[in-house]
Structure formats: C-alpha cells, structure tokens
Amino acid sequence: MNDNIQTPATPPPLNPVKNEPLPENLGIRELFEALLRRPAELARHKVTEGRSALTGFGIIAVVSILVFGFVLGTFAYGDQLWAAPVKLGGGMLFAGLICFPSLYIFSSLAGSSASAAKMGGLLAGMLALAGLLLLGFAPALWIFAQGTSSFGFMGFLSIAAWLVALAFGYKFLRTALRETGATQSAPLMIWVSIFLLVTLQLSTSLRPILGSSDDFLTTEKKFFLQHWGDTIDESLSSATKVTAEKTDSGTTPSPGRGEQQNPFNN
Amino acid sequence: MQDLLSPTPETLAAPSVKEMGRGAIVIVLGFALYGFTVGYWRSPVMGVFVAVKMPLLIALTLGCNGLLNGLLGILLGSGLGFRQSLHALLSAFAISALILGAVAPVTLFLAVNVPSADSSQAASAHSAYLLTHTFLIALAGLTGVMRLGKLLESYSSSRVIARSTLAAWIAGNAFLGMQFSWILRPFFGSPGLKVAFLREDPMKGSFYEAVWSSAKRILEGIPPEALVGIAGGGSLILIFIYQIRTDRKKRKP
Numbered sequence: 001m002n003d004n005i006q007t008p009a010t011p012p013p014l015n016p017v018k019n020e021p022l023p024e025n026l027g028i029r030e031l032f033e034a035l036l037r038r039p040a041e042l043a044r045h046k047v048t049e050g051r052s053a054l055t056g057f058g059i060i061a062v063v064s065i066l067v068f069g070f071v072l073g074t075f076a077y078g079d080q081l082w083a084a085p086v087k088l089g090g091g092m093l094f095a096g097l098i099c100f101p102s103l104y105i106f107s108s109l110a111g112s113s114a115s116a117a118k119m120g121g122l123l124a125g126m127l128a129l130a131g132l133l134l135l136g137f138a139p140a141l142w143i144f145a146q147g148t149s150s151f152g153f154m155g156f157l158s159i160a161a162w163l164v165a166l167a168f169g170y171k172f173l174r175t176a177l178r179e180t181g182a183t184q185s186a187p188l189m190i191w192v193s194i195f196l197l198v199t200l201q202l203s204t205s206l207r208p209i210l211g212s213s214d215d216f217l218t219t220e221k222k223f224f225l226q227h228w229g230d231t232i233d234e235s236l237s238s239a240t241k242v243t244a245e246k247t248d249s250g251t252t253p254s255p256g257r258g259e260q261q262n263p264f265n266n
Numbered sequence: 267m268q269d270l271l272s273p274t275p276e277t278l279a280a281p282s283v284k285e286m287g288r289g290a291i292v293i294v295l296g297f298a299l300y301g302f303t304v305g306y307w308r309s310p311v312m313g314v315f316v317a318v319k320m321p322l323l324i325a326l327t328l329g330c331n332g333l334l335n336g337l338l339g340i341l342l343g344s345g346l347g348f349r350q351s352l353h354a355l356l357s358a359f360a361i362s363a364l365i366l367g368a369v370a371p372v373t374l375f376l377a378v379n380v381p382s383a384d385s386s387q388a389a390s391a392h393s394a395y396l397l398t399h400t401f402l403i404a405l406a407g408l409t410g411v412m413r414l415g416k417l418l419e420s421y422s423s424s425r426v427i428a429r430s431t432l433a434a435w436i437a438g439n440a441f442l443g444m445q446f447s448w449i450l451r452p453f454f455g456s457p458g459l460k461v462a463f464l465r466e467d468p469m470k471g472s473f474y475e476a477v478w479s480s481a482k483r484i485l486e487g488i489p490p491e492a493l494v495g496i497a498g499g500g501s502l503i504l505i506f507i508y509q510i511r512t513d514r515k516k517r518k519p
Contacts, residue, residue: 036337132337139331
C-alpha cells in the first residue's frame, strides 16, 4: 500500500570522514597525508614502530628545517646562508635526541604503553609536523628578512613561528599518545615545556643564527632570557638614540621622509 | 554572479579549476577597477599603477601564505585541503572584489570631484579621500570575511573549528598582507610625494616597525601617568563589557 511513498534521498556528506584503513606500506606521501589528516590512525599503525616512519618523518623534518634555516640565513647573507640551516637542523636533532629519554618516561607516566621504537617514530612525526609548519611560515619570514634590519623583530617572528609549529606538534603527539593508552595530559605538558626550554636555549647557545660573526659559534655562555633581554635593550636603545640625535640636530623631519615613515599615508 | 556572492558549501567540496579561475578573474578585475579609482585622484598614471598593484597584493599574499593556509585548514580540522582552502579564500576575496568593483564608479566620481592634489586644499582632500577608501575597503573586507565564516561553518563539523580556522587564516593573511601593502606602497599617493610605481628601496623596513616608530612619536609627548590612566581606563571598560556578556549568558536558560 505504501509502495509509492518514497523517502527523500539523503545527500552525501560534504565533508566526508575517511574510514578506510591506512595502507599496509606507507611511502613519504602517504606518511605526509596521514600526519596531517589522520594522526590517530597513524599512531595505531605499525609503520610508526619501524624504521620507515623514522626515516620518512626524519627526511620531512630535516628538509623543512633546512629550508627554514636558509630563509633565516638570508637576513644576514654571507656565511649564514649555510650556517643558519646547519645550526637549526643540528639543533633540532640534538634537542630531539636529548629529550627522547624524558619523553619515554613522561609518556609512560601518562599511561602510554608505546614501545621506545614507536615513541621514536611519534617524536619524529611531531618534529616533521612542526617542520612543515615552519616551511609554511618560511615565505612570510623571507619577506620580513629582506625588509627589516631589526634583530629583535626578526627574532620575535622566528620564535613566534616556532611556538605555533610546536603547538601543532604537541597536539599531534597528544593525539598519538592517547591512541597508545595515555590518559593524563599533565606529564606530556611537562615534557613539551622541557622540550621548548631546550630549543629556546639552543637558539642562544648556537648563536649567531640571525646575525653574522667571524666565529661559527660563540664561546660566551648565556641563559636565553638574558640574551633576549640584552637584544631587546640594544634594539630599544638604538631606536631611542636615533630619535635623540634627530631632536638634538634641531631638524624637523621633511614632509617626504615623514610621509614615507607613516604606514597609513601611502 | 549570485553564486560568487553567496558561495555554497557544495562548491567547496570539490572546487574545479574553472571555478577557481573565475574567482581569480573577478578578483583581478574588481580590485583593478577599484584600484584605478584610488590612484586616479593623484594622477591617471597613479591610477594605472594602483590598478596593477591591488590585485598583485592579493596574489602575493595568497601565494606566499598558500602552504600555511592549507596546513592550518587541515590541522585545525576543517576538512579542507590545500586546493579547497585556496578556493575558500579566493571566494572571500572575490566577494570583496565585487563590492569594491561595484562602488568603483562612485569612487571615480569622488576622485574627479574632490579638490585636486596640486590645489591649496590638497591636504584636507587627501585626508577625506583616505578615510573614505579605508572605510570602503574595511566594509568590503568585513563582508568577505563574514561570508567566508558562514561558508566554513556550513562545511566544517563544528562552529569552533570553523571559527578557529577563520581566525588563523585572517591572522596569517592580514599579518603578511600588511607587509606587502608596505612593500607595494604608494597606493593613495600623498600630494607631497612624486608619482611612482614603488617607493625607493621598497623592501627596506617593515610595516610593523613603521607603526612602532609612529606610535613612539605620538606617545613621546604624553606623560607616563596619562598612559597609565588610559591603559587603566581601557582595562576597566573591557572588564565591564566582559561582565555584561557573562551576565547575559547566565540569564539565558
């Protein structure tokens, strides 16, 4: 009797969630896709326990950070074109290596049952994701590196890009570790704070990264907060000095120069 | 035209090259037309320069931030890929371009009728001109952003995801767009400065440093007590607004 009544067809979802499992073997392209779109499934996949994930993620991370380093090197040019990528790439690997034992312990405290091999794969994944984001920021940073001569401003931009990249890397790691049984987030939060402190200190220990110097590395030891404080002081005092000199000379800025400096009047 | 002004989530699901190309053409035409009227007041040559530079500004911003926009679209969970992110942003800019292109005859009328750049009233005319165009650009930009927000909300699985994606895109593109607008200056053509496609050494300095030094120059004459007072007053107003919003939320059943 109701044969003629037709139920309206449900339209297909606009934003379909992929339900098919990840393929058995993942190449760099598939790893890249899974890292961005399906981190939880990637964490469950056996590929993260093997060497292929470590190599694949390692390549993505290293290439991305080298390109980012090269972009920062264009701030000073000269030797920094190769020195900055080497320092950033080396620094990233060094930070990953020295923080790996603590990651294993803290993730175990959080309830994760992942093996050391899997944890290595996930850490490489986190660094790869952070590296990809830095690669995304690279064109914008290059534009600023060509314009500004302020170390403080360029340093601020670089650190801001690193903080955003690390935030997404942390999000990936948290999602991945939940898949391995982690139930608490506090230990992971502590670990990522340690990792962040290490990378920030490396930005000071490996200096100069932005500026140029005759020496590849400095021998002067400094805490990163002290170094940043000194840099900001120098930037502000040099700006004040320029203003004071202008006032002392008694010259008023010419209309042309004044208008050039006004960002809204162009 | 209607589908350009009100893009549907269906078009976002599988954007074709043709659709994206159409959006790009609308952006170029709309911004070029409007740009011509912006520069025309200073001189017709300036109008041609700005007609080239305005679409170039959009292209450079989207081109440089393409990878970042795509990554943020994916990582924030909007479900948009690189191509879809580009299409969504092109749609938003196309809406702004349509609005600005549509008001271009009016702004051309304005450019023809306000006191010329070499007259004695040039300074006040320039200020009024600047203010009018700032308002129009803000209006067009805001409309584009609001439509983009709606598009993202209808496509994404949650409003929070849509809003965070929108916020991330706006922050990234606005930050870089400001710098490109600094590099590509002049747009309005100050009466005292000569007509040029770019200023001498356009890459030197940055928009944000210029804002910083301008702010310093303004604040130099103000005593620190007044600054503290302004900051305190501003904070109190913000707290007051926050309280009202919280009370309203509490009253809702």
